[in-house]
Amino acid sequence: MAAATPLLTDELDIVIPTIRNLDFLEMWRPFFQPYHLIIVQDGDPSKTIKVPDGFDYELYNRNDINKILGPKASCISFKDSACRCFGYMVSKKKYIFTIDDDCFVAKDPSGKDINALEQHIKNLLSPSTPLFFNTLYDPFREGADFVRGYPFSYREGVPTAVSHGLWLNIPDYDAPTQLVKPAERNTRYVDAVLTIPKGTLFPMCGMNLGFDRDLIGPAMYFGLMGDGQPIGRYDDMWAGWCIKVICDHLGLGVKTGLPYIWHSKASNPFVNLKKEYNGIFWQEEIIPFFQAATLPKDCTSVQNCYIELSKQVKEKLGKIDPYFVKLADAMVTWIEAWDELNPAKA
């Protein structure tokens, strides 16, 4: 009989970026009600966001962000889901789960409702195996183990910093793919959790994401996107590339796979194409930069790693476009703001 997964209700915050009313919470009530929500209201702060009764939450709009961070609020995006990272900064908990407001409870092949939060907690509380690939997937899962030939010296694994969940129905495609395949829906439920090997980058989607805030929180900056910026919808991607380089350096693990959520709404591919255009072009240089990025041995804290990465971004990506000089500076501002709001850990 598998041990029950700890609920971590006092150690985990749920962060939701939103421009809509949060009726979607009704479907999540059985799973989310015991948790504290941090709602980051984007767009017009004078709009009232309706939150269903019975949830314990704090809500921050742009006026609140400006009041709390002052000039440092410039590093928090406006009119882009990237604003969600403000919720990571103000949280006081060890774990974060972030979800979009058009993501609902999915069903597994047996027809059972998937408690995505429980699976993320399972993923985060069990080690990752980035140093040697286990062909039977997650060796710490009930009914699985390390396979023959797996070095015993590696079987302890490393602490898991990030749990990246997936989506049934509307897949997280970029605009060109969505334009070519508008009717494509993801119906395939793959019953697996994988550790992303050390040295391998991945496209992190912020729709259904859990992470250990103490292990990697300061690197979970979702960048400068949306209003006034030449790029959008690369918020979670940027954070994913930064956290993976830092996790590899610090010996932390990143997992992807279960849990699934049901992604209900496809955003407009033409609007998305405009937001993504520069990103699709620039990423052909950004990816080699992150693949080659190395951090000095004396970078032993996430903050130090992140500041060092920001210097390399400025030096090496600043040549692509002045945007990256701005982004590198915003990365520093983010860390300053993070340490200001989280002095004990700093």
Ligand SMILES: O=c1ccn([C@@H]2O[C@H](COP(=O)(O)OP(=O)(O)O[C@H]3O[C@@H](CO)[C@H](O)[C@H]3O)[C@@H](O)[C@H]2O)c(=O)[nH]1
């Ligand atoms: O200006 C905005 C727009 C939206 N939001 C909130 O962010 C999430 C996602 O919005 P939505 O579901 O409409 O868009 P998607 O294209 O499906 O988003 C995914 O793509 C990436 C965007 O960077 C990211 O991985 C996913 O979020 C909702 O909760 C909206 O309410 C916002 O805050 N500001």
Ligand SMILES: [Mn+2]
């Ligand atoms: Mn969506």
